[in-house]
Amino acid sequence: LNPTHPLRERDFNGIEYTINHQGIEAGSSFFARLVQMLHETGYFVEITMVATTALLTALVSYWVFRRRERLIRRFGERAKLVYQSFENQQISAETASRRLEEIKSEVDGLVIRRRLGYTEGLYFLAFVEDMVKRIEYARSVSENFMELFSAFMEDDILTENEYLKLKQFLHTIRHKIPPDLYEQFSRKVESTYTIGRS
Incomplete structure (x- = not known):
């Protein structure tokens, strides 16, 4: 791995959001989450x-x-x-x-x-x-x-x-x-x- 840009603290914001919101990525659609939940529950x-x-x-x-x-x-x-x-x-x-x-x-x-x-x-x-x-x-x-x-x-x-x-x-x-x-x-x-x- 040869990154062209150094990592910054804001690069980890998406990961922190996912951790704080039970695995949901930032910018996830409500309907996409709803369909996923419906699939999981049957x-x-x-x-x-x-x-x-x-x-x-x-x-x-x-x-x-x-x-x-x-x-x-x-x-x-x-x-x-x-x-x-x-x-x-x-x-x-x-x-x-x-x-x-x-x-x-x-x-x-x-x-x-x-x-x-x-x-x-x-x-x-x-x-x-x-x-x-x-x-x-x-x-x-x-x-x-x-x-x-x-x-x-x-x-x-x-x-x-x-x-x-x-x-x-x-x-x-x-x-x-x-x-x-x-x-x-x-x-x-x-x-x-x-x-x-x-």
Whole structure:
């Protein structure tokens, strides 16, 4: 050993610090000491296993949640598409009801196979059932209007009193049927009344 600098008293400060602080070097990190202590006591493995288990559980739960969310979104979009097709009069009420019943059956199958939770399935089925009821109600109201219109047209003349009753009935059902259907009925009443007056 050929030291280039002579030893001084301050060169021993680190050794004195280590002796006075139970073997901890000066400038040691708190976290490094904590990890060392956990290794020595055996808790490091325990904490690592708990953290790994929690992380894996969170990842699997997130995956299951996302999968169910995608299923619900896919079936929800299909149900909305059927309902919008009915509102736009692209399909009849019977066809819309049948398609919504098919969607409900598929969701029932997913719940039975446990690909979809029972609670989520119930909420979705209630959502679809609400659409079915609205479609059936609109169909019923439309049939009532057509029956009323046919009854008034038995004599092939639409009187002013009958015209006003039909307009009032249309006004009461306006928000219960699709807008296009309302416009169609309204035009039918107007044209029939106009033809009858001329």
